[in-house]
Amino acid sequence: MFLNQFKHELWKLFGKKRTYIGFGAFLLAQNVIILMFRFSNATGGMRRALEGGGYPVTEFLTSITIATQVVIPIAYLLLPLYGALIGGDLVAKEAEDGTLRMILSRPISRLRLLTLKWLAGALFSIVLSLSLGLFGWAFASLWFPQGGLFATQLGEGPGFTLFTPGDGLRHYLLAHVVLCSKAITVMGMAFVFSCFNMKPAAATVLALSFLFANFVLMNIPWFQEYRTWFITHHLNAWQWVFLQPIPWSRMTESLSLLLGFNVTFFVIGATAFQVRDIKS
Amino acid sequence: MIRIDGIHKAFAGRPAVRHLDLEVQRGEIFGLLGHNGAGKSTTIGMLLGQVWPDGGTLRIGGHDVFADRARALSRVGAIFEAPVFYDYLSGWRNLQILSAYTAPTADARIREVVDWVGLTGREQSLVRTYSHGMRARLALAQALLPRPELLILDEPTNGLDPEGIHEMRHTILRLHRELGLTILLSSHLLVEVEQLCSRIAVMHRGEKVFDGTVSEARSGTLWVRLGTDDFAAATATLTAAGLIAGHDRESRVELAPNTTPAELARHLVQHGHALHELTPERQTLEGFYLSLVRSRATAPAVAAASSES
Structure with missing residues (x-):
């Protein structure tokens, strides 16, 4: 019965046109960025870094390198935006439209309904993150050759890491698996607000504001010592996959904290939803 | 259930x-x-x-x-x-x-x-x-x-x-x-x-x-449609005699308890009112509802007035 209800929850989510419009926007953004790398001098920095280190440019200026570069703006901007949009819609949109009242005239418990919705949102986030990785690599392959991976050490200093073709692909895929945690957490954050009595747009804006405030505070130089206190620091765990060696303990710690955040978000949302009155 | x-x-x-x-x-x-x-x-x-x-x-x-x-x-x-x-x-x-x-x-x-x-x-x-x-x-x-x-x-x-x-x-x-x-x-x-x-x-x-x-x-009060030359004067006469409990602004009066339409007709004629229509109306749910709600409508105002004083 739970699986049947979950299947229908997915129908509601994936049946919307705007779901695919969002996907389309992502794919368009990926292609624009890839074309910029192909037809402008945007790869100049990478070339100089490789040549300066005595590495063959043709072996590392590849589709997987460009796909990795494409992930950065997507993961920082579009993914949180879209995750928050989906999370903000999950409950608040149904309340706004009036379908929530129809659902809650049935014997399903509120907790079960929220669990179904959260799981649907989480699955959507996973599909989104993984498909972004696959499409990004596929599109980059149209313009760049296959080969090794040149990865900048985002947020870790000016250095870079080089991977052999097979190793590079494994790190690229693992980064997207870890990126799912970011997408789920942002979705879950908007989901909490969505459980309160507010418009879907308000839930989305609140979640994005919370993220933005964390991001700004985390990047203030005086707060460097306290970086780990901010959720945005842990949301960037996917980038550490490109470090050599991967800092597993730090990553495990961050993923555990994100799990804790998600559980907390869900409990807050469920409590708010449980006590609220659902009116027309 | x-x-x-x-x-x-x-x-x-x-x-x-x-x-x-x-x-x-x-x-x-x-x-x-x-x-x-x-x-x-x-x-x-x-x-x-x-x-x-x-x-x-x-x-x-x-x-x-x-x-x-x-x-x-x-x-x-x-x-x-x-x-x-x-x-x-x-x-x-x-x-x-x-x-x-x-x-x-x-x-x-x-x-x-x-x-x-x-x-x-x-x-x-x-x-x-x-x-x-x-x-x-x-x-x-x-x-x-x-x-x-x-x-x-x-x-x-x-x-x-x-x-x-x-x-x-x-x-x-x-x-x-x-x-x-x-x-x-x-x-x-x-x-x-x-x-x-x-x-x-x-x-x-x-x-x-x-x-x-x-x-x-529906079985509550009975309403009667009156056709007279002067509806206001007729209702004043009936109210003074205690035969009606109320009336609307056009042509309908609400009978007082235990009053019959015949008594109403007799009283109006005896007091010199020209009567050319008298039609008892079956109480509708609408009439019942409106009289019920109107009778309650004054209660909060009275309560408010007394609390202000």
Whole structure:
């Protein structure tokens, strides 16, 4: 019965046109960025870094390198935006439209309904993150050759890491698996607000504001010592996959904290939803 | 079937329902009457476990709505005013989705209900292409899917055209007759309630001000249509004699208790009024409702005035 209800929850989510419009926007953004790398001098920095280190440019200026570069703006901007949009819609949109009242005239418990919705949102986030990785690599392959991976050490200093073709692909895929945690957490954050009595747009804006405030505070130089206190620091765990060696303990710690955040978000949302009155 | 004991609810300190007791017997069509804001929808919201009462208990089929929600609502169908669906999905998919929240439902059952409500041939169309009438049928279909024993209808004819309203009334009677459902109908359309319900409760400002059969409501005061040369002078004469309890601004007077229309005619003629029409009018539910509500309308003003002084 739970699986049947979950299947229908997915129908509601994936049946919307705007779901695919969002996907389309992502794919368009990926292609624009890839074309910029192909037809402008945007790869100049990478070339100089490789040549300066005595590495063959043709072996590392590849589709997987460009796909990795494409992930950065997507993961920082579009993914949180879209995750928050989906999370903000999950409950608040149904309340706004009036379908929530129809659902809650049935014997399903509120907790079960929220669990179904959260799981649907989480699955959507996973599909989104993984498909972004696959499409990004596929599109980059149209313009760049296959080969090794040149990865900048985002947020870790000016250095870079080089991977052999097979190793590079494994790190690229693992980064997207870890990126799912970011997408789920942002979705879950908007989901909490969505459980309160507010418009879907308000839930989305609140979640994005919370993220933005964390991001700004985390990047203030005086707060460097306290970086780990901010959720945005842990949301960037996917980038550490490109470090050599991967800092597993730090990553495990961050993923555990994100799990804790998600559980907390869900409990807050469920409590708010449980006590609220659902009116027309 | 439904038993409500002493429920009350306030929103931000403003009472919406005040200590309401109500009982709906199995197999009856019960009307919940009241103006917009009288507390009907809040009562239905509490009955469906959507609105938390501040106090009191609600039971459906003997099961507490809040303590045993699954059992209480397992055989309940509900339709709300202006029913909304997932417009981007087909009617069939909507029925699958909504029925899954009660229990797994076989396609054969969905087919049976679609045929019953007359949506056959359009069930695979997107709901956004449906007319108001078709949406109303879809709403009815989703309510019937769990084979309900109780149907709760909250302003079901709102937004329908006259033909749709007629059809909905006919369907409600059919549901009662053919499926033997208990129906709780909330409405502010008095004609609708009068035509469909056997018992009613009238709510006003969150309070129940009447609970009884429709015939009890009609058997109250009698109104008489008077045709005189000077209606104002005639009513003044009748009021002074204590023969009428009130009158409207046009031509109708409300008889005082134990007064007959014949006494009225005699008194008017004896006092020199030209009388060319005297038509007793059967008490309508509308007349009963309006006199009930108007008599209550002054109460808060009096209370407010006394509290200010």
